Amino acid sequence: MITSTSNQRIKEIVQLQKKNRARNTEGVFIVEGIRMVREIPEDKLKALYVTEEFYKKHKAELPGNVKPEFVTPTVFSYIADTKTPQGVLAIVWQNKYTLADILKKGTEKKEMLLVLDNLQDPGNLGTIFRTAEAAGVTGIILSKDSVDIYNPKVIRSTMGAIFRMPFVYVEKLTDTIEELKAHQIQVYAAHLEGKNAYDEECYLNGTAYLIGNEGNGLRQEVADCADTWIRIPMLGQAESLNAAVAASILMFEAARQRRK
Amino acid sequence: MITSTSNQRIKEIVQLQKKNRARNTEGVFIVEGIRMVREIPEDKLKALYVTEEFYKKHKAELPGNVKPEFVTPTVFSYIADTKTPQGVLAIVWQNKYTLADILKKGTEKKEMLLVLDNLQDPGNLGTIFRTAEAAGVTGIILSKDSVDIYNPKVIRSTMGAIFRMPFVYVEKLTDTIEELKAHQIQVYAAHLEGKNAYDEECYLNGTAYLIGNEGNGLRQEVADCADTWIRIPMLGQAESLNAAVAASILMFEAARQRRK
Numbered sequence: 001m002i003t004s005t006s007n008q009r010i011k012e013i014v015q016l017q018k019k020n021r022a023r024n025t026e027g028v029f030i031v032e033g034i035r036m037v038r039e040i041p042e043d044k045l046k047a048l049y050v051t052e053e054f055y056k057k058h059k060a061e062l063p064g065n066v067k068p069e070f071v072t073p074t075v076f077s078y079i080a081d082t083k084t085p086q087g088v089l090a091i092v093w094q095n096k097y098t099l100a101d102i103l104k105k106g107t108e109k110k111e112m113l114l115v116l117d118n119l120q121d122p123g124n125l126g127t128i129f130r131t132a133e134a135a136g137v138t139g140i141i142l143s144k145d146s147v148d149i150y151n152p153k154v155i156r157s158t159m160g161a162i163f164r165m166p167f168v169y170v171e172k173l174t175d176t177i178e179e180l181k182a183h184q185i186q187v188y189a190a191h192l193e194g195k196n197a198y199d200e201e202c203y204l205n206g207t208a209y210l211i212g213n214e215g216n217g218l219r220q221e222v223a224d225c226a227d228t229w230i231r232i233p234m235l236g237q238a239e240s241l242n243a244a245v246a247a248s249i250l251m252f253e254a255a256r257q258r259r260k
Numbered sequence: 261m262i263t264s265t266s267n268q269r270i271k272e273i274v275q276l277q278k279k280n281r282a283r284n285t286e287g288v289f290i291v292e293g294i295r296m297v298r299e300i301p302e303d304k305l306k307a308l309y310v311t312e313e314f315y316k317k318h319k320a321e322l323p324g325n326v327k328p329e330f331v332t333p334t335v336f337s338y339i340a341d342t343k344t345p346q347g348v349l350a351i352v353w354q355n356k357y358t359l360a361d362i363l364k365k366g367t368e369k370k371e372m373l374l375v376l377d378n379l380q381d382p383g384n385l386g387t388i389f390r391t392a393e394a395a396g397v398t399g400i401i402l403s404k405d406s407v408d409i410y411n412p413k414v415i416r417s418t419m420g421a422i423f424r425m426p427f428v429y430v431e432k433l434t435d436t437i438e439e440l441k442a443h444q445i446q447v448y449a450a451h452l453e454g455k456n457a458y459d460e461e462c463y464l465n466g467t468a469y470l471i472g473n474e475g476n477g478l479r480q481e482v483a484d485c486a487d488t489w490i491r492i493p494m495l496g497q498a499e500s501l502n503a504a505v506a507a508s509i510l511m512f513e514a515a516r517q518r519r520k
Binding site for chain 2: 039123127130131133134135136157159160161164197199232233234235236237238239240241242244245248249252253255256259
């Protein structure tokens, strides 16, 4: 039982919660709550921390392959990112994907990719992962200046999709987009100045959607790489849509067309 | 110039930020940031608070009909809900709508309504308002136990739609749904057990979508009132969608059909 917040392991966990660099140096991230913990692939679970109270109630639901470490409620509150923690937290090995992995995943030219340009809001990124899985997206590509996928708020909002959705951060988005095009993937930029409405295009073949930053949209040089600019028609005085909402509308239009 | 955080007006503003009851007693709410302040309808602006620095830079963008009150940066940080406040905050009169107002707004049986059952997340509610305006929704109905629309986080996420989208909190959602049906509005429940996919229904006539709580979905008695249960087909292991995302997909399917 770990009883002190000055325990070395506890200090390390706090660093993993707070710091991107600490997570990437160790190649791990943190997952909280039983619902998420149960979705961790067996070979990815590195360590498990629980309170005694949690363990007594939920012992049967815990993964069987890693022995949990007990911590006091005070220590648990200290390492938890959530305000009212359940009492279970896992250290999980990061998944490493390459662009090649992602391009292999889409079979018969049926890729559906999201390309995120400088996305900044953790909740948006998590929601995009969650929605992408449901829509049949085959991979997510992020510019290296996007918010860190392993940020605890992002992880929570993915609702488990983090364990299943391939993704890759790339150095230069414009180069990557050219690679997609070389793979016969049609690249669409969600853009306020798009000529065609999004539902006037066909997404039955390999498709990638470029989604921009929350405040500024797509960078010009990124938007310029797209094959086609599409817009989501808007009524009223609305100037734009939330980035996760815009991405969701596009993904589910592709899913709708592909179901027919 | 107000220089002290113990000033009576300042104390009142803090109460308005924090307390639903204080806002409803006075019939006002708070708006922060120049982008939102510029969208306040002229007759709704009650009071304006600025820092000197903000005023010097943005004087020309401020509404002309209410004289701003100056506060020191320290006092401004104290009354602001945001962590890095811009230096402008407005007290705004609440809009009062009735169900009759909302039903009048949809012309020629083209209502598009959202009915929110115990929605709890402020960001979700704000995003729903923002998206609803863009999709052509004519009004939003909320169960009285939903999150308060005048919560500062909700207001921010609406991106101004709060000033334009009619809404009403109702005592008993099931009674209200019966009223909608009496107005020939087709009521669809977004439900995991829906038989038809959402894109297999026609939304050209009066349409209302029932959207449930983030964790628990629709209450059984509310779902039972719907004419039709519809589902959003999901791939992978995704168990559900974020409430704002689900609502967005439905609203934009109706918008898509209505554009044809």
